[in-house]
Amino acid sequence: MANQPQSSLGYSPDTAQPPHQGSHSPIPDPILTSPTLPSTSAPRFPPPLLVQPNQVHSPSIKTPNIHSPSNGIRTGSPRPLLSTPPGPPVFSSPLQPASVPFRTSPATPQPVAFSSGSSLPTSSPPHLSNGSLEELQQTSADREEWTNSTESPNVLFSAYKVLKQKKLANVPSLGFGALVSPGREVALGPNVVQRDTIRCHNCGSYANLYCNILLGSGQWQCVICRNLNASEGRYVASSKDELHNLPELSSPLVDYVQTGNKRPGFFPVSDTRVSAPIVLVIDDCLDESHLQHLQSSLHAFVDSLPPTTRLGIILYGRTVSVYDFSEESIASADVFPGNRSPTQESLKALIYGTGIYLSPMHASLPVAHSIFSSLRPYNLNSTPEASRDRCLGTAVEVALAILQGPSAEMSRGVVKRPGGNSRIIVCAGGPNTCGPGSVPHSFSHPNYPHMEKTALKWMENLGREAHRHNTVIDILCAGTCPVRVPVLQPLAKASGGVLVLHDDFGEAFGVNLQRASGRAAGSHGWLEIRCSDDIFISQVIGPGEESHIDNHESFKNDNALSIQMLSVEETQSLALSMETKRDIKSDFVYFQFAFHFSDIYQSDVSRVISARLPTVDSISAYLGSVQDEVAGVLIAKRTLLRAKSANDALDMKGTIDERIKDIAVKFGSQMPKSKLYQFPKELSVLPELLFHLRRGPLLGGILGHEDERSVLRNLFLNASFDLSLRMIAPRCLMHREGGTFEELPAYDLAMQSDAAVVLDHGTDVFIWLGAELDAQDGKGAAALAACRTLAEELTEMRFPAPRILAFKEGSSQARYFVSRLVPAHKDPPYEQEARFPQLRTLTTEQRTKLKSSFLHFDDPSFCEWMRSFKVLPPEPS
Numbered sequence: 001m002a003n004q005p006q007s008s009l010g011y012s013p014d015t016a017q018p019p020h021q022g023s024h025s026p027i028p029d030p031i032l033t034s035p036t037l038p039s040t041s042a043p044r045f046p047p048p049l050l051v052q053p054n055q056v057h058s059p060s061i062k063t064p065n066i067h068s069p070s071n072g073i074r075t076g077s078p079r080p081l082l083s084t085p086p087g088p089p090v091f092s093s094p095l096q097p098a099s100v101p102f103r104t105s106p107a108t109p110q111p112v113a114f115s116s117g118s119s120l121p122t123s124s125p126p127h128l129s130n131g132s133l134e135e136l137q138q139t140s141a142d143r144e145e146w147t148n149s150t151e152s153p154n155v156l157f158s159a160y161k162v163l164k165q166k167k168l169a170n171v172p173s174l175g176f177g178a179l180v181s182p183g184r185e186v187a188l189g190p191n192v193v194q195r196d197t198i199r200c201h202n203c204g205s206y207a208n209l210y211c212n213i214l215l216g217s218g219q220w221q222c223v224i225c226r227n228l229n230a231s232e233g234r235y236v237a238s239s240k241d242e243l244h245n246l247p248e249l250s251s252p253l254v255d256y257v258q259t260g261n262k263r264p265g266f267f268p269v270s271d272t273r274v275s276a277p278i279v280l281v282i283d284d285c286l287d288e289s290h291l292q293h294l295q296s297s298l299h300a301f302v303d304s305l306p307p308t309t310r311l312g313i314i315l316y317g318r319t320v321s322v323y324d325f326s327e328e329s330i331a332s333a334d335v336f337p338g339n340r341s342p343t344q345e346s347l348k349a350l351i352y353g354t355g356i357y358l359s360p361m362h363a364s365l366p367v368a369h370s371i372f373s374s375l376r377p378y379n380l381n382s383t384p385e386a387s388r389d390r391c392l393g394t395a396v397e398v399a400l401a402i403l404q405g406p407s408a409e410m411s412r413g414v415v416k417r418p419g420g421n422s423r424i425i426v427c428a429g430g431p432n433t434c435g436p437g438s439v440p441h442s443f444s445h446p447n448y449p450h451m452e453k454t455a456l457k458w459m460e461n462l463g464r465e466a467h468r469h470n471t472v473i474d475i476l477c478a479g480t481c482p483v484r485v486p487v488l489q490p491l492a493k494a495s496g497g498v499l500v501l502h503d504d505f506g507e508a509f510g511v512n513l514q515r516a517s518g519r520a521a522g523s524h525g526w527l528e529i530r531c532s533d534d535i536f537i538s539q540v541i542g543p544g545e546e547s548h549i550d551n552h553e554s555f556k557n558d559n560a561l562s563i564q565m566l567s568v569e570e571t572q573s574l575a576l577s578m579e580t581k582r583d584i585k586s587d588f589v590y591f592q593f594a595f596h597f598s599d600i601y602q603s604d605v606s607r608v609i610s611a612r613l614p615t616v617d618s619i620s621a622y623l624g625s626v627q628d629e630v631a632g633v634l635i636a637k638r639t640l641l642r643a644k645s646a647n648d649a650l651d652m653k654g655t656i657d658e659r660i661k662d663i664a665v666k667f668g669s670q671m672p673k674s675k676l677y678q679f680p681k682e683l684s685v686l687p688e689l690l691f692h693l694r695r696g697p698l699l700g701g702i703l704g705h706e707d708e709r710s711v712l713r714n715l716f717l718n719a720s721f722d723l724s725l726r727m728i729a730p731r732c733l734m735h736r737e738g739g740t741f742e743e744l745p746a747y748d749l750a751m752q753s754d755a756a757v758v759l760d761h762g763t764d765v766f767i768w769l770g771a772e773l774d775a776q777d778g779k780g781a782a783a784l785a786a787c788r789t790l791a792e793e794l795t796e797m798r799f800p801a802p803r804i805l806a807f808k809e810g811s812s813q814a815r816y817f818v819s820r821l822v823p824a825h826k827d828p829p830y831e832q833e834a835r836f837p838q839l840r841t842l843t844t845e846q847r848t849k850l851k852s853s854f855l856h857f858d859d860p861s862f863c864e865w866m867r868s869f870k871v872l873p874p875e876p877s
Helices: 133-139 288-304 344-351 361-373 392-404 408-412 448-468 485-495 507-517 619-625 628-642 647-669 686-695 706-718 721-728 771-775 780-796 812-818 829-835 837-841 844-852 864-867
Strands: 155-157 177-179 254-256 280-285 310-316 320-322 332-337 420-426 471-480 498-503 518-529 535-541 544-546 560-566 574-580 588-601 604-616 732-736 741-744 758-760 764-768 802-808
Touching: 155 604, 177 628, 177 721, 280 288, 288 361, 288 507, 310 361, 332 392, 332 844, 344 392, 344 408, 392 420, 392 448, 392 471, 392 628, 420 507, 420 560, 448 471, 448 485, 471 485, 471 507, 485 498, 485 706, 498 507, 498 706, 518 535, 518 574, 535 560, 535 628, 574 628, 604 619, 628 647, 628 686, 628 706, 628 721, 647 686, 647 706, 686 721, 686 864, 706 721, 732 780, 758 780, 764 771, 764 780, 771 780, 780 802, 802 812, 829 864
Parallel strands: 280 310, 280 420, 420 471, 471 498, 764 802
Antiparallel strands: 155 177, 177 574, 254 604, 310 320, 320 332, 518 560, 518 588, 535 574, 544 560, 588 604, 732 741, 732 758, 758 764
């Protein structure tokens, strides 16, 4: 459990209970460009501020040194080195007479520093045996200090220094915490070893680079509990240089890999990626237009699968049809009634029969194509979509049974690991209205509330059953029929999967189908977190639940927080909120994250990440170490956790306002002879992130239906740092002559009639084409094509794949673009130039034309919002 008993752990949020209407409102008549499949070439990186259409530029706000598929950057690719362009001229603010320099692009990122040096506080020297204190300290005192660029990308702290004073360190408006992405792949190197770990006999923590070691005896002192441990001779050395050759004593991240295992059905594969079996569960109640799009997506999906991937196909409507791959000439299926759960006898007859229900693609690709081609539209068109019988729950039960049980392919000599690392992908076009886990067709049913509550519980239990068998359930919904998101969400969430809404079953749906099938990084994951005694973890948000340590190896005084991961994927993260128990006396605090899982190569991995943060008394030193973006994402996750309904979302907007005021009062400065407070200059990025959060789709009124916000909220709470940041604050790129792109703040001042703009908002990417540019023969089309190419490359590895929508200036669809930008046109000219320096390049005529193009509305600008709290916004960084 946590380091302090009274701390309450809040894991990934409960399913929201939105109104029972609609699922997704399509945008009428946009120029729609769906995301493409991942290309074989990684994006290239341009000079500062200019981005080619086939390049990716650094984010417009400070970004820790981290690569992620969700951000369109392939894992393992080198990080681009981007210099900061020269700052624009200084400006004078009427509110602050002093001239303040600023930059058009962010300052150099400041990732978390894992400091080094002597790790023992001088206030309480430990009692040591078999050696002297001087010898023990000497082995670590000469280590080089870690620089900011050497941090582990799997752990991002909100600050790389910790305040010693408990009262200030625990100020809830800012807080302290970390984002942990245990499933992120690490480049194979010297920090990957194939041997047993060395652990503290007292608390269970792992030997690491911050431990003090007695060279003569090899004894090492734990940094968490200060216990002295034997190393079984492994750390006996003649000099400290010899110890630096050991990965765990020279790197903050070490992967301990074991390729042997005694689990039933396991076979060791050290150099081959094992493809997870997939079962498609397909809605059989679609109209012809939806079915045609779905068939195209399904054909493309099976063509993209690796030859060794085993696939199963199930259709559900009033009945459940399980397709048999042994029939090559016709589409043949075994049928189950959908109004009740299948009996054990019927499932045994299916599993031990002669049919083949899971078959590798290299042997059954033509059969899969023939099955998809045989699908027919719903034959009772007079029945409304929402009233058609769909037995989704029964179909998923049958799919689980197929994945768990033996199949006919075993008789052909093919060895498989039953149930491990499996995935069920549901293609749904309407609600579950038949059989277990179903709800009535109509909300007016007199017993609807009770039946919905029963369905929620049943779906959650089914999801947990899938998780116990290492099977993830993803639900991809499409169309205009309401799918009853509150009922389906627990099924996906409890299994470790996701629920995604689409406008239709077209290309965007097909891309997500392909990315869902290949995104898993492993299975059987659980995370142990150990901290210094001064720190305790007060809350955990993300795809995990509390695990009982009794199931694992026990130690005498192990106070680790243990979390069972619902799935192991690169695109997920856990948000940890931390507090201090008392005033800190030591110079450092320590953290260790041990993540145990089976990877895609079926090897057992223990990934150990150790961190040491210095403690400080100075508030300015602490604020200078705060990572605005990480802190902003943590605040947003804590806020969204409580925003379970539309009314809650309104309340959370108020908490953001109060948070800004409290940070200004606690950490800012009061202006002389005034009631105004100056927001801390060290946190220059944070307030604008929170402004985007309260206006954007997560809390604002941009989305058309509460179901959409509920799906987006659940996705955000589990998302990686990169995707979370983009979902909060959009990234704005303006097209320039020669096919280059200039990165600008996400302000409405970018809507210049002679330009094209790309706005990346995580789950949506918008392309806005100015009227003047569109009127120029050839130039408008070229700019639009360049923007589409850039949008596709920015999101080529992101899951879910975002919608890419393009529209022209003045069109009705452009409101979706405008609503996500800061309305800076309301600010005075000096403030516009300060925060949007590109305006200085415009002529007087162009600026006049830009000003006249805006419509008046009541939304405050960022600066107006800050001043409404009697807080002066920080100067641009």
